[in-house]
Amino acid sequence: MEKENLLKEITGSYLNSENFNGYLLYDLEQDKQKIIELVQKGKIDINFGDKHLNFYIKAFEPDDIQTQINKINDIGLKNCCAYPSRNHLKEKVYYGKFKNKPFTRKIALGEPTLNFAVFDLSVLEIYRNDPRYSYSTNEISGQIVISDEYYKSLEVKPSDKILLQTFGFCYEKEKLNRAVAVFYCYLSKLSEEHQKIWQGKLLSGDYFLHPDYARTSSGNWAEKESIFTAFIEELHVINEFSKLMGRSTLFKEDYKNNKPKEFGFLIRPTHKEFNSFVHLLDKMISENINKDFFMNEIECDFEEERKDGKLVVTPKGSITLLKEWIDKKITLSDPEPKNKMIENFRKIRKIRQPQAHIVNDDIFDQKYFKEQRKLIVEAYNSIRTLRLMLANHPKTKSYEVPDWLYKGNIWTH
Numbered sequence: 001m002e003k004e005n006l007l008k009e010i011t012g013s014y015l016n017s018e019n020f021n022g023y024l025l026y027d028l029e030q031d032k033q034k035i036i037e038l039v040q041k042g043k044i045d046i047n048f049g050d051k052h053l054n055f056y057i058k059a060f061e062p063d064d065i066q067t068q069i070n071k072i073n074d075i076g077l078k079n080c081c082a083y084p085s086r087n088h089l090k091e092k093v094y095y096g097k098f099k100n101k102p103f104t105r106k107i108a109l110g111e112p113t114l115n116f117a118v119f120d121l122s123v124l125e126i127y128r129n130d131p132r133y134s135y136s137t138n139e140i141s142g143q144i145v146i147s148d149e150y151y152k153s154l155e156v157k158p159s160d161k162i163l164l165q166t167f168g169f170c171y172e173k174e175k176l177n178r179a180v181a182v183f184y185c186y187l188s189k190l191s192e193e194h195q196k197i198w199q200g201k202l203l204s205g206d207y208f209l210h211p212d213y214a215r216t217s218s219g220n221w222a223e224k225e226s227i228f229t230a231f232i233e234e235l236h237v238i239n240e241f242s243k244l245m246g247r248s249t250l251f252k253e254d255y256k257n258n259k260p261k262e263f264g265f266l267i268r269p270t271h272k273e274f275n276s277f278v279h280l281l282d283k284m285i286s287e288n289i290n291k292d293f294f295m296n297e298i299e300c301d302f303e304e305e306r307k308d309g310k311l312v313v314t315p316k317g318s319i320t321l322l323k324e325w326i327d328k329k330i331t332l333s334d335p336e337p338k339n340k341m342i343e344n345f346r347k348i349r350k351i352r353q354p355q356a357h358i359v360n361d362d363i364f365d366q367k368y369f370k371e372q373r374k375l376i377v378e379a380y381n382s383i384r385t386l387r388l389m390l391a392n393h394p395k396t397k398s399y400e401v402p403d404w405l406y407k408g409n410i411w412t413h
Helices: 005-016 031-041 063-073 086-090 102-108 120-128 191-199 211-217 226-244 271-284 318-329 336-355 365-388 403-407
Strands: 042-045 081-084 116-119 135-138 141-146 163-172 179-182 208-210 301-305 313-316
Touching: 005 031, 005 081, 005 086, 005 336, 031 042, 042 063, 081 086, 081 365, 086 301, 102 191, 116 163, 120 135, 120 179, 120 191, 141 208, 163 211, 179 208, 208 211, 211 301, 226 365, 336 365
Parallel strands: none
Antiparallel strands: 042 081, 116 179, 135 141, 141 163, 163 179, 163 208, 301 313
16 A cells, blocks of 8 residues: 555544544564654554553553654564544645534544543532433542433433533642643533533643552552541441430431432532531531430430529430430540540531521632641541441440551542
8 A cells, every 4th residue: 555545544544533543564574664754754653552451542641752662673563553643634634524523523633542631620510510410439530421311301402411521620839729630532522512511611730640549440449438437337337326225217318329419529619509518518527417326325305494494405405415325434544635526516517507598708818728738637536436436335345347447548539
């Protein structure tokens, strides 16, 4: 095959395939020298599948020209694909092609499919707050998909029936500001309308993927769990301890199978978002405490005598009940961790209470990211303290706490 025709075949195969696949060189050993010349001129790149198992996709940046040529000579052409180079594609992809699909156009122009684009966190609000979408995240990665009910609905535009198979989180180098990362292969599958939405939230700068998102995206196992996953797991373990102790569960709900979608790091640093998170956190702690757990072993009410001699009965708060039960039932060599736990629970309740009946103008301030992280770390440490206290009960010792939780393999960012 003539060299120009070969280049045309490789380019056409790439641009006309649905997933921008490479051109298999299996039967072109006789054209090896022509292929080397096209590589030397920077017209094509060769993918040998040594960086990513599937050499039919251009997952990562190609090797330098000399490395590619060395591999052709050493390995041959039996298990590799050719791709038109970025420089060559600039000449072949006319301006209007994929004009309304900016991320599809990036791949058409040679962007590796597993390179990622970076977006402002607020882009996730569009989907988290829209009941048509199933939005889920573990604070390391997530997924967005149109819910079945709305996928089948004729009232929902086809362009809104989207699937973002995975997104992750990333951090700006030095400043460590958090952002959303999405691989181009997934962005390119979005509809025109939604590609434009994401394009409007693009960020520039130098960002790196969350370490565990980078690992799992490369086919490896995650090393840790997020602090939000750990918090819910602690609630679950505490409730399992409660059952082993022959009691009602300490918490009414452990959220293990229905994690609130708002229970995660803020996606917009505003006073309103921060207050909503504090409200949710308090509901998951103090409002979630089950008084039946205490089995009438402590008084649940205060009795006070008024000036007229009448007794006024006031129910004790759930945090007070927990403190009094621990003080009565558990002997601690060092009460400081317990005191700090109660202090943190009351702090969350105190932060929430002034906002319950006040209407404030909203405020945008980056400080809310830091304040929330500090608060969830304190809340997690307190829930863990409670679990550790119950772990000393004779009937809970047989329970196997997940190894990652026991060792504290937890991401706090």
